[in-house]
Amino acid sequence: MSRYRLHVNGERRVVDVPGDTPLLWALREQLGVLGPKYGCGVGACGACTSLVDGRAARPCVTAVADVAGRQVTTIEGLSADGDHPVQRAWLELDVAQCGYCQPGQIMSTVALLSRDPDPDDAAIDAALRDNVCRCGTYSRIRAAVRRAARLARGER
């Protein structure tokens, strides 16, 4: 058992866990950050996708020891009320069905748009192909990514 200092959604947090504990369980069970979802535990579904230093990461296969001192942003850290461009696009297009995968889909999209503000279909596919949606919202996700790109550029 060790003590790790984390930066989660702009706040300093401390967890007491073995260093190889997956970040996902530290977030969910130690810190009560429940937005990142457990879907597979092996980095194969993307439901927990969050940002580590601004890049998409899979907290279910990321050890707590590896993120000490780094900036972790979960879905809760995007905005207070859902007014981030990606969230607004998701609301406009009514993307979610069960919604369980959507925090991960949204965070993968945030990471994509931060490095490619105008992604084409191939870039969207590459960024999101490891985020599984079991309800089948993919066509709305694709439309929402494009919409979010426009909103982020300040277009209507």
Next chain:
Amino acid sequence: MITRRGFLGGALVVSAPLVVPGLAAAAGPAELAPTVFVRLDGRGRITATVPRPDAGQGVRTVVALLVAEELVVDLADVRVEQAPGDTARYGSQVASGSRSARQLTEPMRTAAATARCLLVAAAAARWGVPVEECEARGGSVHHRDRRLPYGALVRDAAALDPASVPVALVPPQRWRLLGKTRAGRVDARDVVTGRARYGIDTRPRGALVAVVLRPPWIGARAGSVDDAAARAVPGVVAVVPLEPDAAGQGGVAVIARSTPEALRGREALRVTWHGGTPAADSRRWLDELEAALPAPAAAPGPVAFEATYRLPLLAHAPMEPMNATAHLTATGLAVWAPVQDPGGLRTELARRTGLAEADVRVETALSGGAFGRRLDTDVVLEAVACSRAAGAPVSVQWTRDDDMRHDSYRPMSVHRLSAVVDGSGLPTWRAHAVATWPLTIAPQIPPEIIKLSGDQFRYTVPGPVDLAVLPAPIRTGFWRSVYAGHFQYAEELFLGALGQRSGVDQVDLRRRLLPPGSRLRRALDAAVERAGATPPGALRGVACHEDFGSVCAVVADRAGGRVRRVVAAVDVGQVLHPSGVRAQVEGGVMDAVSTVFGAQITVRDGRVVQSSFRDYAWLRIDRAPEVDVVLVPSDAPVGGLGELAFPPAAAALAVGSGHELTGMPLGVEIG
């Protein structure tokens, strides 16, 4: 509930709605609750109680819309509350059979309309004017230039005898929201901000976490358990054997303070296993089913065409793996779980624990997908057993591997179809022989009920459906569309193959065989019109399906090795939530792409091979087609929807795939 109805002044009039005894009394805090589904507090705030679980099918949104429509307020003015399991209070609470919207539309409308009519009557009495001169809208009752907000009328309205006030529903031609709204789901903002709370997010104070070491092959039972190393893992609290059936699927539970500690404990557990079927192989199961096919029916002429289709095991694999939280004490049981039938679960738990139903509380959480999987109660029984052993609330968490390998799978089936055809290549008779398994989690469903899915064939082609039901060698359950996804998929595959063989166009074939003027024929025409001409170089598949009082016709175009565009025209009766209707059809189409082009569960050496989305080849965004949903205008009553699109979408994709039609999935070994 409704004793009299008729058209009066253009409004559907009902009276004597279900009244909750006592709630209409004027004593206590002001509240107007004409039925258990709708209530207004003294400030006029409206709460709709949703009796059935929402697993993404959108029933919470539908209920909020129904209530907002009848109370003439905005959607945002209705707060939605999820009902706990209590069938005596709420009636059936099962989310299955594409029934939720169909069965809730009338009670929800009646409840809210009753509240509105009582509020109007109370206002009319306050002003001393005729009821007919008053109008409810925007949260107030209006009379000429004066108005009273609902909140100011709640106490008076609650004191009225509901039976004395005629209740008029808002007629569909005056709907503002239902069928028209562009609004999204009521939970959408919670989802995109991470605030939505699912079963997995429920953790009562002091709750422990359990994970279960599960049988390594089908039917294996735990023998000796060496738990010394597991108990030595920091955080592990207890190791508990789980008896199959009484406590779910059986295995050995490791209970700990947190999930990673429980997982470490499970890794350290040493168990010997015995019994079961360590040699089971799903390819052999298909051979056994094929060998058991009923003998061919006597044909009225020479059989011109025959085909055999094999369908695989399928896992539900909802994004939220199975989980449940239970707290069993000497005096009662509380359960928090994402389930599809909280009312039925409560009854089952009372029976199994010997507690009175009144002492069993089942709180329904949002489900991260269900697709039929959460009609199985196995995980809840595990949680109850773990709580009993630990003397504390326990959350049982399945890993993805557990979820994939210990599902109640969609049964395998084998279909053999044969046809007599006329000079133009059209079938004049067809026979359909089926061999499949029952649903082991629903043993009350007999073969005669399974066979009903064979009677949904709507084409004017007579002929028998014969069914053989073999004992299931693995746990089986309800999977979206259930047996219609076997029977009608096979029928459409056969029609498509017959058309290809005879050189008859897929659309012409169906137009000539569907009853003229039928809803299906209209839906087919609508789908074909929207789809337009087949793009150059594309392959086109077509299929139709009728179920749950709804119809669906699908046109699928494939080019360059992948499905490009799918048009699905649906007549689902009165549309309540347009975006939600489209979403359910889109979902059925994506399930079809997944299962026709690769996803299947296989069993080798007694064990399910697939363990995650790495090897259960579910669709990803890069292969997802564009889906165009056409809502065919309809005056039919609200129809079922959630399970409508999968069978025809799968068949259309398969027929237009260019692959040899072997069953499902195509292009790979089945089973």
